[in-house]
Amino acid sequence: MRTSSLLVYLIALPLFSSALLLLLGRIADKWGHILATLITASTFVIGVYEFMKMHSQPSGSRAVTQKLFDWISVGTLKVDAALLLDQLSICFVLLITGVGTLIHIYSIAYMSHDKDRRRFFAFLNLFIAAMLLLVLGDSYLNLYVGWEGVGLASYLLIGFWNHNPTYAVASKKAFVANRVGDLGLSLAIMICFAQFGTVSFAGVKAGAHGASSAALAGIGAMLLLAACGKSAQFPLQSWLGDAMAGPTPVSALIHAATMVTAGVYLISRSNFIFDASSTARLLVVIVGAITLLFGAIIGTAKDDIKKALAASTMSQIGYMILATGLGPVGYAFAILHLLTHGFFKAGMFLGAGSVMHGMDDEVNMRKYGGLAKLMPITAVTFGLGYLAILGVPPFAGFYSKDKIIETAFNAGGIKGILLGGAALLGAAITAFYMTRLMVMTFIGAKRWKAGSHPHESPLLMTLPMILLAVGSVASGFLLSYGSALVHWLQPVVNSQSMEEGKPLMPALTVSLLALGVVVLGAFFAITKYRSVSDLAPEDVSIFTKAARKDLYQDLLNDKVFVEPGTLLTAGLVKTDDRVIDGFVRFVGNFLAATSDVLRKVQNGFVRSYALLMLAGLVITVIAVWVIGA
């Protein structure tokens, strides 16, 4: 396999710059954001260079590695700190560094009034470093380090304005939910080591053929749990909505384009596990299907523009997860949707940020309306992203989402119909809530608060939005022209072209069906939300109420986990206090009492000391005599 000494800089550069900005403190306030942006841009340059080099190689020998050092060598466990850049990870590297660079540029303007802008950029760079480590690690353990790193960066950035207690709670919630997923990943790693004696991707792949189905299902289920935590999938989805507490560029980069798709990466990377275990695949499609509907339904009732987008993200990742669970045919489409989604969702988040920037950080869409005229660039770029997510041809989402719906229908039998139906229904609801968002924000009557002066954002913000909009338009076509991405990823995920299966219905039918439900959903939304009140109506159906409450996800978590957990903790604290501490205190008191007695023996009189020595002597002589005889 080829090696490249450049890979390490992808991680080292942003890590170094992050440490520098944090250590220098206020000294770096003036130029910290510029350094951070340049560093991220340079990682993008490295990524492009590596991509060019990789592209010039024949399909079978494109992967490159770089061994950094022997990391762990204990008994039979040997793990190198080594990086692997192959066709799958280069997709992520380009997405992370490319979108990352745009969002760094955007943040320079967006965060210009924040006195802690330097710290913000330090965390962003930390995130870039960790995320790149996640996708570049050549073993599950290396990936795990990056996995934890992005969790940390996410936590720090959600709680960036932690002087607001709600935001601080949101960051904690995200962290805890992620910990549950992390537990899954660490268990999966442990099972891998127990089963295969190695945790490297290559080693596990080699061993997966001969492993028992129970072990494979176990690893698969634990990996899925990990993916659920990081990618906000059912049942660990509850943190994503609250994570919108972070600054909007963070929502765009971490909670839309990159980090939350780590679960999709993990499952695609572990394709050898899931290919070998139908049980694990079934779990994956169930999770994906539930989440795509779950997110979409929540999206219909949210008035907070960022939370509506967050629900949409959850739903779109549900599509990707669903696709990965469909076996070898699905991985490439999952990655395709991931990439197109990275463009259009990041673009829409930046658009939302731009709207908030113009509306004094107002997030309630009922206070918007008619913004298209005043913010034309924002409206147009957002609109292109909107067309992309709806899957209107020829925008990006059309190429990726329709393929997923089509693949789902072709899964075969009743399963295929259920999954395909869910995906199709999801597309309709997506059209509904996205149209609702568009209409309430950019069209219709002005419902602004008094004193609002909406205005278009500066060039530093609109430029990234424009570039991302270009991606929203063109990325889907470019990536799927001649099945480019499918062939590109073939050596890694063993993807097969669609024609080999027996399709339930022709591709054109699926596309027309999808387009039909999308138009239906959009039309319904336009008629319903052409004019809305600036206050949310109270007399709504039970379903709307449930959707507003995120389908009672928090209530469920509280009742099932938080309250029993609190009780358990209280019980343990009491046990610790009375039983364990009680014992310790008893030992301590006993020893202290003994110590006091010994102090009395030490009375200061030489005669007593001499007597004690003599007694010791006599006893010893007798004892030795007895033992000797």
Add this chain to the structure above:
Amino acid sequence: MFTMPTLNYAQLAPILIVLGGALLGVLVEAFFGSKRRGPIQITLSLGTLVISFAWLLRIRNDISATAAMGSVATDGFGIFLQGTILVLAFLAVLLIADNDHFAPAVSALPGSEEEAAAISSGSRTTEVFPLTLFAVAGMMLFPIASDFITLFVALEVLSLPLYIMTGLSRRRRLMSQEAALKYFLLGAYSSAFFLFGIAFLYGYSGTLSLTDVGTANIFSAGSPVFLYIGMVFLTIGLLFKVGAVPFHSWTPDVYQGAPTPITGFMAACTKIAAFGALLRIFYGAFFLMQYSWKPFLTTIAIITMVLGSIAAMTQRDIKRTLAYSSITHAGFLLAGVVALNKAGLAASMFYLVAYGFATVGAFGIVTLVRDSSGEVTDLSKWAGLAKKSPLVSVAMALFLLSFGGVPMTSGFISKFSIFTAAYQSGNIAIVVVGVLSSAIALFFYLRVVLTLFFQEAPTDGVSVVIPSIMTRIAIGICAVMTLLLGVYPSLLLNLVDTMSTLVH
């Protein structure tokens, strides 16, 4: 008939150099005025120790059992301990050199006019330097002595100066003198046991040579009762010196009463010398009869570890706490003696070095913490010292954590290796008790650390004097060694491994 002894002066030279330096020091006392004696004595003492150490390095590979007609055995083990004693004595002399610790006129009554006159005239006690050198000579002879008479002579040469030095304290003089008298009385008492034991062993075997007593067990027809009595009496004389329970009673009182640099010196160096002799006797002379003494020495070790650490828990004086700490360490070191394998010997050697540095350093810091009336050893006064003197407090914490055996300090490696050796010898009981008493011991070390760092300073608090350059060097070296041997122990582990050889 008396034959002319043949002596190999090259191999005896390290001891002879120190003795010569001591004698020169006596002459300096006689011929130089009180003002000039101080610097001369300091230079002389340090120079003597350095020259002796240099000579020791020269002869480090000359192994011989016949350097003095079979009376001393110069081998890796002996030379290593001699070197350790020289290095620690050097550091102790640096602490002793601080003028403030010793009474200006020792013979004057405390509070008398003579004393006041001596103070105002600015005279200082410089006899402490030759006395130290005499003690060092005795300590160097003790671990290499290979017949009982030499052993006894070495014991007295090292003890007598210490009795005097204990009584030299400048402040709290009555306490100091009481301690000196106690030490002398009990030391004489234990010397009598020691000598009595030698007599019994001679009666049993008809020889004074350590080697011959060992083999006599197999061939002689002497009564084993003589052997047992002789062995126990002799051992108790040595256990007194190392401060093993129940022969430890003098330790807290003497450690508290003696001038603090002297306490550091004797806590470190006497223990090394005495354990050197103990190890040589039990690994050599009494090796073949180990089944008769192992149970009793194991019991002593266990009692010492447990009672030492328990008694330390409620101490309120830092010097007494450190005294009990030294008693506990004697127990741990006895575990190395009863291990009776090469690992045990090497571990004990490592332990003595690590313990010696931490001890000299800890007592060095005690000399720095003072109020207007001199050193403050009451622990409650030490509260919150870390805020005022972070560096000194961190160094003290380092030494205490090393005593407690916390990883990354030399104490951890020494405890670990000595327990490993004990475990390999099959003595599980001593390992279990050892680990448990380490836990108890950690309580009082951490209590001091807690006092230093996490308690509010009292209003009538103490201050840390700015240490003289010599004190600074001594404490600095001790701290660096304590940390270095914890982080990079293979430096010394390899050395003790090659040096742990005994000749008979």
